[in-house]
Amino acid sequence: MRLENKVAIVTGGASGLGEATAKLFASEGAKVIVADVLEDEGRAIEAEISEMGGEGTFMRLDVTAESQWEDVVATAVSRFGKLDVLVNNAGISGSDPDMTNTGLWDRLMEINAKGVFLGVKHAVPEMKRAGSGAIVNISSISGMVGQGYVHMGYSASKGAVRLLTKSAAVQHAGDGIRVNSVHPGVMDPMRTSKITATSEVRDQMLASVPLGREGTRLEVANAVLFLASDEASYITGAELMVDGGFTAN
């Protein structure tokens, strides 16, 4: 198993890509903390992991709340003994009809960018103590190229994730901690997506995907798994597109 004896936190683990990642990690032997603001959904994933024969636990975490990060990391260590992997996946969409909403800019930066910073900040001390760790930050194609249908704040937040990943990789390589970003392309819409969830806009987006189809959650989760595992032991500061060639165009 590719994550045997590893302890992992997956933020936004109660739905979508985070859920797929948490389940895949559990099936690969990790003890997984599913961290999310969605309590009912998170508890349901916890139960599904247990039914699969895996080990997982839900914890409520709002990634913008520093004290909650302290609790989640402390619980990982008290319950499972250590923290090996953090997947900073939680996020909200910038697909909104009001493309110049200032409040949305603030929320996007707070959750998508600062939430990732806080995760790195609070995971690093435990990983440092252990002498190793892997952090995978979920950015987007929107962190690489401009897009017509998303708020500028989404692109700015995902661009921030891309570069804070590289800074963290450089700053913590000496601590044995690897930090990489994954950039999903056109996928099932997020819970918070509005205009990009319409079939008209999806068709336009799909026309820019050389592989000609949406990506699946498992395809993204597999990329996250690779970067989180020891198979990626010489990879840090990298950005991995899982976008069917969207950004190669």
Ligand code: NAD
């Ligand atoms: P989703 O909406 O299904 O899942 C996002 C999860 O994050 C939800 O469970 C939500 O409750 C959680 N979340 C939101 N705010 C939070 C907060 N403050 N604290 C804790 N948890 C919070 O969307 P998804 O498609 O699974 O997206 C996962 C990640 O992938 C996001 O970072 C998103 O930006 C990125 N992404 C998604 C797509 C796509 O098309 N779906 C494409 C590129 C990148």
